[in-house]
Amino acid sequence: MGRSFGRGSAVYLLAGLGLAATLTFAACGGGQRGAAAGDAATFKIGVITSLTGPAAAFGQAHENGYAIALGEINARGGVKGKPIELVYYDDQSRPDQAVQGVNKLIDRDGVPIVLGAYSSENTRAIVPAVTQKQVPLLMPTATADNVMDSNSPWVFRLCAGSSAYASATLDFLKTTSLPRRMAIVYENTNFGQSQADAMAQAAGPAGFEIVANEAYQASAPDYKALLQRVKAASPDIVYFASYLLDASTLMRQSAQVGLEPQAFASAGTGFAAAEFPTADKGAGAYAEYTFSVSQWLPTARWRGSAEFDAAFFKLTGTHPAYHAMQAYAALLTAAAAIDKAPDATPAAIRDAMKTIDLPDTPFGPISFDARGQNRHPVLITQVLGGQYKIVHPPDAAETQAVLPTPPWSARKGL
Template sequence: MRKAIQRVFAVSVLAGAVAYGVAAQAADAIKIGIAGPMTGANAAYGEQFWRGAQQAAADINAAGGINGKQIELVKGDDACEPKQAVAVANRLVDQDKVDAIVGHFCSSSTIPASEIYAEAGKLQITPASTNPKVTERKIPTIFRTCGRDDQQGVVAADFILDKLKAKKVAVIHDKDTYGQGLADAMKAAASSKGVKEVLYEGLTRGEKDFNALATKIKASGADAVYFGGLYAEAGILVRQLREQGVNAPFISGDGIVSADMVTAAGGPQFVKGVYMTFGADPRAIPAGKEVVEKFRKAGYEPEGYTMYSYASVQAIADAMKATKSTDGVTLAKWLKAHTVQTVMGPKAWDAKGDLKVSDYVMYQWDDKGGYAELK
């Protein structure tokens, strides 16, 4: 009986030691949640987020980590759905115990999720959410490494009116926080220059037939079509416009910065000549040359938001190293007072968590399914 008790005691001690070891190991890691659409129609952006964060974590860990601790990434799939984003945020905070968050992608996901992160005192940096409301709600712990819709909307309007010389602009959006917000920003900028849209319509995400809308656009006599939304709908819309003989320039924003735009459109012949606003190509920035080459050697092209995600992890790491803290408010105060050197060059933030300098430019897609900055 005594031997049996001793065996049970020994097993209990061993189990306790293992549990302690696991807990100690977890405590020795800096956990960063990577939240975005890992599945669904916009999964290409989730892949960009994850790839960028993975490489950043690998490089930082190889250099000694953060104050001697290694970075551990935790994936959160919100599928660009607000309710799912809230569930993801709660899980990352309560179950996964993350120390900071990179994400989300869609502004409609970022906004409700940010309330949860803020309440938990977690630093959140979104590489892609551009709706002004993201940083206009006096939440101290939210930042972005991208610009805002009211910045890229102005760039798009200037291009449409001054370069394309359009007089009749049809404005289409996807009824989402990001898409409609971007469309409204461009519309307001165009209106300030004396041009009122000839058509303002919303479409529904996930639908595949926009022929009725294409007919409306054709009937409006639009000499330019502006779309606020993501590549899944943009690709279908531009193809159906072309199939109906509408060859007016098609212009959109950073929601179509993915090779999947070509797939959604049904081939490069349909995206040829499409314009979009996006930040200056991060793959061409000297500070990120070495990292870009790493990606390419591994067979991955770091397009879209890949480098934005990498830079977001860098910002989190630098703030934690400097403050020796994981408290979101402490990290936020440090970031608002310091410039961070990233793969996208130096980044600095204002009191709202917005970048002090935005670098939106125009791009054009070609008949091979690629895009390049207009000079």
């Protein structure tokens, strides 16, 4: 008995080891960074983001974006005559930690405004906390529409929400002469379903007919039968809501089954990833001519975009995605509101934020509607020559859209 018990324990130990290895990723790091007690010579702004955990890459992008904005603002004298000091709290990519961050930043550090978090999930978690403590929260990157559901008067969102993706795509398609039979193809998850629902609801009133609405299981090797089914509905436009791996598979296999609508459009994400048009990590030439939504690109015509791209490249050696720009723009916006407010109380800053109007930022014009949502125009991009090119709206477009999409047999480089 003792013998078999010993071996049994070894098995549990082994299973436990595997489990422990998994948990290590979530457990490492933590706590806050930045000075806990600054002198009154600085103006403190709280930042919650994911510096460790699964979303750490995006938290890093936030940190770099904030750092560039901080350098610019402090170089021109800071706010209210003081340099800004950012007090970071790392939420470890966990919603409960994000809530801890609100308590710590407001109660211990006494910040009058909080920027963050990164993900929609963590951002949604901190809305009740800032509302209860009556401190304004500016969200840079949370796109899920339910982060604005509370109607809290203390929250503001800089990025466009996911429902804006469908309406922006339809606005663009309406400016073209394409026929209007649309198929929606989405992965069967919360993300895919919400994007598909938004499109299905907005398409009818915009004059588009939904001829197929197909869910699929994510990360499968073979979507050819699904695409055959879409093809049989003979859509003029196919609208995808997919992550990166499936986006590549879907485009390659669309060619195999001869799915040839006049336009491939998409709800961003996989179709907006930097890897998507590349041959070694994406769909390569199969990505050509696909449309996507985007919040921002370094090539956006808004003034300062190119300068931000250059500053980011100097800091990190890479080009920024929109998350970094949104953090940058969030700090610019917060600084503008603080300067505009008659005093540095949370309520005064909140009231100033409501009336702020920045017509000319690198993230486009910034002003908030009654619910605290920035009227951010969603960009429509098209992959042309292996690059994302902005084709809509006209004030940001860098080139004309290529339509209709050429048939697969007429394409080069496949």
